[in-house]
Amino acid sequence: VTNVDRTPRNPNLLVWHDRLWLIDHGAALYRHHDQDAWPSDAARRPFPQIRDHVLLPFAGSVAEAxxxxxxxxxxxxxxxIVGAVPESWLAPGARRAYVDHxxxxxxxxxxxxxxxxxRRGA
Structure with missing residues (x-):
């Protein structure tokens, strides 16, 4: 996923009953917001916004995970997983595009x- 909503400005984290919950996953696949303009090589690109992720300094090895x-x-x-998304939420053909991506x-x-x-430099 490529969720840009985990920065200090807008972390979308909730602590409830001493447990951390990640909320608001609307940007988790932000390709959804403009599928036609999505670059064909997007899946092969790194995700530079990860450097601002509020939980990265606390993470173990991402490579090992x-x-x-x-x-x-x-x-x-x-x-x-993609099949569990309600049909009304996806444009025609989007389901296969998400799986391929x-x-x-x-x-x-x-x-x-x-x-x-x-993370190693964090």
């Missing part, structure tokens, strides 16, 4: 390398 968790997100799993992000994992580099 990626190695452990990425294999769980195969095409069938992503299709099931997420598969390509996982294949290149540029966002993971970027986050790990920033």
């Amino acid at each position: 990626g190695e452990r968790l990425a294999p769980r997100l195969d095409e069938a799993t992503l299709e099931a 997420l598969l390509e992000r996982l294949a290149t994992r540029a966002f993971e390398r970027e986050a790990e580099e920033v």
Whole structure:
């Protein structure tokens, strides 16, 4: 995901009953807001906004987490996740576009390398 809503200016975090909740996921896939203008190479790009993520200084190794968790997100799993989004929320053809975008992000994992580099320097 590419959620820009986790910066000090607008972290969208809620503490409730001593637990941290990440809220407002409207920007998690901000491709949704202008799908036609989305660059074709967007899935292969790093995510420079990660440097402002309020939780990154507290994170463990992003690379290790990626190695452990990425294999769980195969095409069938992503299709099931995207398939759970109500039809009325997506433009025609968008469902497949999201799955393809997420598969390509996982294949290149540029966002993971970027986050790990920033985390090490954080």
